Every structure is written in structure tokens, then in C-alpha cells.
Amino acid sequence: MTRSTDRFIDNKRHILVADDEMINREMLANILGDEYYVLMAEDGEQAYDIISHNRNTLSLILLDLKMPKLTGLELLSRVKEDPDIKGIPVIVLTSDQDSEVESLGLGAYDFIPKPYPQPDVIKARISRSIELAEDRQIITATEKDTLTGLFTSEYFYRYGEQFDKFHPLADTDAVCLDVKHFHVINERFGSAKGDEILKRIAGCLKSTFTDEECVICRMAADIFLIYCVHRDDYGHIADMISESCEDMPTSVKIRIGVYYSCDKKLDLRARIARAKIASNKIHNNYMISVGEYDETLMDNELFTEQLVDEFPKAIEEKQFQVFFQPKYDIRGDRPVLSSAEALVRWFHPTLGTISPGKFIPLFEEDGLISQLDEYIWRSAAKQIADWKARLGISVPVSVNLSRAEMYNPDLVGIFEKITTDTGITTKDILLEITESAYVRDADQIVDRVKSLREHGFFIEMDDFGSGYSSLNMISELPIDALKLDMMFIRTAFDKQNDTRMISIVIDIANYLEVPVIAEGVETEEQYLALKELGCAIIQGYYFSKPVTAGEFEKFLIERRERDKN
Numbered sequence: 386m387t388r389s390t391d392r393f394i395d396n397k398r399h400i401l402v403a404d405d406e407m408i409n410r411e412m413l414a415n416i417l418g419d420e421y422y423v424l425m426a427e428d429g430e431q432a433y434d435i436i437s438h439n440r441n442t443l444s445l446i447l448l449d450l451k452m453p454k455l456t457g458l459e460l461l462s463r464v465k466e467d468p469d470i471k472g473i474p475v476i477v478l479t480s481d482q483d484s485e486v487e488s489l490g491l492g493a494y495d496f497i498p499k500p501y502p503q504p505d506v507i508k509a510r511i512s513r514s515i516e517l518a519e520d521r522q523i524i525t526a527t528e529k530d531t532l533t534g535l536f537t538s539e540y541f542y543r544y545g546e547q548f549d550k551f552h553p554l555a556d557t558d559a560v561c562l563d564v565k566h567f568h569v570i571n572e573r574f575g576s577a578k579g580d581e582i583l584k585r586i587a588g589c590l591k592s593t594f595t596d597e598e599c600v601i602c603r604m605a606a607d608i609f610l611i612y613c614v615h616r617d618d619y620g621h622i623a624d625m626i627s628e629s630c631e632d633m634p635t636s637v638k639i640r641i642g643v644y645y646s647c648d649k650k651l652d653l654r655a656r657i658a659r660a661k662i663a664s665n666k667i668h669n670n671y672m673i674s675v676g677e678y679d680e681t682l683m684d685n686e687l688f689t690e691q692l693v694d695e696f697p698k699a700i701e702e703k704q705f706q707v708f709f710q711p712k713y714d715i716r717g718d719r720p721v722l723s724s725a726e727a728l729v730r731w732f733h734p735t736l737g738t739i740s741p742g743k744f745i746p747l748f749e750e751d752g753l754i755s756q757l758d759e760y761i762w763r764s765a766a767k768q769i770a771d772w773k774a775r776l777g778i779s780v781p782v783s784v785n786l787s788r789a790e791m792y793n794p795d796l797v798g799i800f801e802k803i804t805t806d807t808g809i810t811t812k813d814i815l816l817e818i819t820e821s822a823y824v825r826d827a828d829q830i831v832d833r834v835k836s837l838r839e840h841g842f843f844i845e846m847d848d849f850g851s852g853y854s855s856l857n858m859i860s861e862l863p864i865d866a867l868k869l870d871m872m873f874i875r876t877a878f879d880k881q882n883d884t885r886m887i888s889i890v891i892d893i894a895n896y897l898e899v900p901v902i903a904e905g906v907e908t909e910e911q912y913l914a915l916k917e918l919g920c921a922i923i924q925g926y927y928f929s930k931p932v933t934a935g936e937f938e939k940f941l942i943e944r945r946e947r948d949k950n
């Protein structure tokens with residue numbers, strides 16, 4: 386058992402007696418032995434050693450001022466200079482009145498005169514000093530965040546309000562600062578690296594803002610709140626923090642939301658909430674590090690909050706449904722149904738149908754996406770199994786994987802369990818991974834995709850052309866199909882019918898020996914042009930919008946009839 390645990394079990398605290406005279410040490414040990422664990426040192430250096438080794442368990446130091454090697458006063462000032470031990474209370478043992486004053490000036494809690502007074506007096510002074518020190522520790526522990534030394538959020542609001550009281554005319558900003566994808570950094574490089582980044586941020590903030598013009602705290606994890614006199618160099622602060630982390634294994638990008646010159650009639654918490662909203666606004670924008678609050682954002686935010694709050698209930702009440710959109714192979718004389726894409730729909734009891742474009746990005750931000758994705762993958766798999774069993778036919782169905790999924794180390798395990806539980810094969814379910822997932826953290830994503838393929842799954846790269854992956858990288862990507870981003874079709878056919886970009890992508894796909902899937906095909910003109918260009922598969926309103934599982938059966942039956950002939 387370690388000392389620190391037995392301190393909590395029997396509540397007996399540790400005291401160090403530092404005195405060069407044996408008789409004094411023994412006398413104090415006799416008086417205190419029943420109530421305390423007494424450690425003893427016979428000179429200043431030994432005492433410093435014992436203090437350093439017992440910094441977490443030592444409750445008090447009794448210090449003789451006249452000692453060899455290191456005098457009591459020298460030791461006292463060393464203790465007070467070391468932030469790790471300066472909280473341990475020191476009582477000075479002395480026969481010299483002048484030193485009493487000096488030692489109190491150096492931070493001693495109390496003194497006990499020599500010759501020693503009655504044991505009860507000694508005990509009372511000791512226990513009072515310990516109590517005082519422990520109370521003080523509790524206060525500083527809740528006031529300051531131990532990792533960064535900044536205030537905790539409770540004190541932030543308290544001091545922020547005080548700031549307003551003393552500076553009623555000051556023009557102030559409410560600011561919320563965090564690290565983009567901090568959870569990913571923590572997961573990939575470990576929490577020690579994460580902690581180091583947080584300390585660097587705190588360091589930069591302390592050197593940028595002076596105490597007189599601001600209050601700063603670390604609210605939680607990687608979220609820092611700042612309430613300060615108005616300024617306009619937040620972009621510069623974000624850059625400075627990123628630069629201070631340049632030696633880290635990954636680049637550190639900072640996101641800052643600012644409610645500039647805030648309305649002081651609002652509660653400080655409401656002002657900070659607006660800064661958070663401003664920071665959410667730039668969540669998916671990698672080019673911008675500072676977001677500014679404006680009133681229209683507030684309405685959006687209320688809507689967002691409602692969707693996030695209601696997610697668990699929506700899953701429970703099966704408000705999410707999978708729709709299926711057919712994909713047709715157009716290489717032959719007539720288009721043939723070749724597969725489908727599973728797309729989620731939210732049928733909300735009061736808000737009506739909500740499109741995935743609205744809630745997927747929110748859920749990605751809040752970490753709810755994994756739960757939703759798994760729900761959709763499993764529902765799609767059950768549906769495929771049901772079609773196989775009832776209709777004797779099914780086509781492969783592709784499901785979407787959000788970017789966050791690529792960091793899930795058990796991704797392969799999840800898909801294997803889904804296929805085993807539902808009795809479908811790895812060829813029945815295709816995985817769509819958006820191109821932008823490959824662009825960042827390419828190595829890790831490529832490894833994960835490789836392992837999915839080794840387990841028999843097919844991968845389609847979704848939204849190709851929107852993520853700006855380099856040609857160099859594409860040639861090394863493990864994929865089975867390229868899904869052209871809808872924007873290509875839009876621009877190619879909206880403006881002077883210029884399909885050259887599509888041709889280039891089809892050439893790339895040919896080089897990689899994978900088929901091209903075009904999505905968002907709405908007209909016959911587009912369909913014919915894409916066929917002419919050599920596009921293999923088409924998905925879009927031209928054939929069908931995404932439909933319910935029941936409606937999709939007509940496509941399957943049509944295909945079954947065709948196969949018979």
C-alpha cells in the first residue's frame with residue numbers, strides 16, 4: 386500500500402520534523418506520533434530530499450532554523466519558490482525572535498518557540514496550520530484548472546461579471562476558442578500530446594492578454610473562453626498558437642468564435658453562448674479560423690440544438706428511415722439496374738421530413754453520427770436479406786460512411802458483424818467513402834480502406850472531384866469505383882455543354898481500371914452524353930428519386946423479369 390492511499394484510509398497525515406538535534410526530533414516524535422506519521426531529517430539537504438519525495442502526501446513541515454548544510458531559512462525560501470511544494474505549510478521552530486519575523490515574511494505559517502511549550506499547544510498549532518492549508522488548497526483547486534493554470538469556468542463567470550462591474554464603459558468581446566478535430570489528435574497521438582497542445586495554447590493566451598484586460602478559462606477539454614477588452618487580431622492569435630505547435634506530429638488548427646462588442650444587457654453566459662455559435666458557423670471551413678457572431682445565427686442555433694437533443698428519441702421511435710435510389714449500368718443497349726444507394730431520411734413528428742444535408746453535418750460534429758450510421762447500415766443489410774429471402778433477388782446496396790467512421794478502429798468488425806447477423810455477404814453491401822476523407826490523414830484512411838477490402842468489401846469513392854486529391858495520390862488509392870461529384874454534371878451541362886472535365890475523370894478511372902458512376906443525372910441529354918463519354922453507371926432523378934424500400938421492390942422485380950428473358 387502506498388503512503389498516499391493509507392493517508393486517506395486512516396486519515397493520519399504525514400509531518401516532517403527537520404531538526405539537527407536528535408533530542409528535539411525525538412521529543413516531537415513522541416508528542417505527535419499518535420496522531421501523525423512523523424518523518425525526520427537531521428539537516429537541511431536531507432529535509433529537502435524528503436520533501437521532494439513526499440510532495441503529494443506531506444501535510445506539514447516543522448523546521449528548525451539552525452541546521453547544517455542548508456539553514457532553515459534557506460530551505461524555507463526554496464520550498465516557497467517551487468510551485469509543486471510551496472503549498473505545504475511550514476512551522477518554524479526557533480528560540481530567536483528576529484528570525485520569527487523573517488520566517489513569517491518568507492511564508493511560514495506559524496512558529497513554535499524553543500524551549501517547547503506544552504504538548505497541547507504544539508498540537509493545536511499544528512492542526513490549525515494543516516486545516517488552513519487544506520482549505521486554501523481546495524479553493525485554488527476549484528479556481529484554477531490544474532493542467533493549464535487558467536481559471537475554471539465557474540470562476541471565469543464570477544470574475545467576468547466582476548470585470549463588468551469595475552469597467553462599465555469598456556467595449557468587450559466574448560470569445561470561444563478550440564482546436565479543430567482535437568478528439569482525433571488525442572486518439573491518434575495520445576492524451577499526453579493533447580495535454581501538451583492545451584498547455585501551449587494556455588501559454589500563448591497568457592502572453593497575449595494581460596490580466597487587467599481579460600478573464601480566461603479552460604472550460605472543458607479543448608475549449609477556452611475569453612472575455613476581454615475589444616480587439617481585432619484574433620486571426621493572428623490563431624496563427625500564433627498554430628505556429629507554437631509546429632513541432633507536434635500533426636498540424637494544430639485553431640477555431641475562434643467571437644461575439645464582438647457584445648451587448649452587456651445580456652447575461653455573460655448568453656454572450657459566451659453567442660461566441661460558441663459563431664465558432665460553430667465555421668466548423669466545416671478549413672480556410673477560416675475566426676467566425677463572427679450575428680443575430681441570424683441564433684435562430685439556426687436553436688434549430689440545431691433541437692435536432693441534437695431529439696436524436697435519441699428519434700432513434701428509439703424509428704423516425705429515421707432508409708430510402709433507396711437505383712443505379713443503372715448503361716454500358717449495354719438498355720440500362721440495367723445494377724445496385725442502389727441507401728440514403729437516410731428523418732421523418733420528424735412536428736418538423737416534417739428533414740434532409741440529411743441538414744442533420745448529418747450536425748451529428749458529425751456531435752459524435753452522434755456513428756450511432757446513426759450503424760443504424761442505417763444495419764437497416765439496409767436487413768432489407769437486403771429480406772429481399773433475397775422474399776423476392777429471390779437483390780442488388781448490391783451502397784451505404785455512406787461519414788468521415789469520422791474512418792477513425793473507428795473496429796470498422797471492419799462492425800461490418801463483419803452486420804453481415805453475419807443478417808446473413809448477407811460482403812458483396813451485397815458496398816461502402817461509399819467521400820473523397821474528402823482521403824485527403825486528410827491519407828495514410829491512416831488508406832490503411833483502413835485496405836483492410837476493409839482485404840475482408841472482401843467493395844469501396845466506392847463518393848463525391849470524387851470535390852476533395853482535390855492529387856493525381857499522384859489517386860493512383861495509390863485502394864478503390865473499386867469512382868463516383869463523380871454532382872457538381873461536374875451541373876457545370877458540364879449548365880454552361881456551354883463543356884464535358885471535358887468529365888472526360889478527364891473517365892480517363893483517370895480507366896487508368897485505374899475502375900468504373901465511373903455519375904450521380905445527379907436528371908435529363909436524357911445528360912444520360913446520353915455520359916453514355917457516349919464512356920461512363921459506366923448512372924444514378925439520378927432521370928431514373929428515379931430515392932424511394933422507400935417498398936417502392937424499390939418494383940425495380941428489383943423488373944430486373945428479375947429481365948434476367949429471366
Ligand code: C2E
Binds near residue numbers: 710786817
Ligand atoms: P451523397 O452520398 O453524395 O448522396 C447523393 C445525394 O444526391 C442524395 O442526397 C440524393 O438524394 C441526391 N440526388 C440523387 N440524384 C439526384 C439528382 O438527380 N438530382 C439532385 N439534385 N440530387 C440527386 P441526400 O439523400 O439529400 O443526401 C445528401 C448527402 O447526405 C449524401 O450525399 C451523403 O453524403 C449524406 N448521407 C445520406 N444518407 C447518409 C447516411 O446514412 N450516412 C451518412 N454518413 N451520410 C448520409
Ligand code: MG
Binds near residue numbers: 726785817847
Ligand atoms: Mg453517397
Ligand code: MG
Binds near residue numbers: 868870871
Ligand atoms: Mg455523392
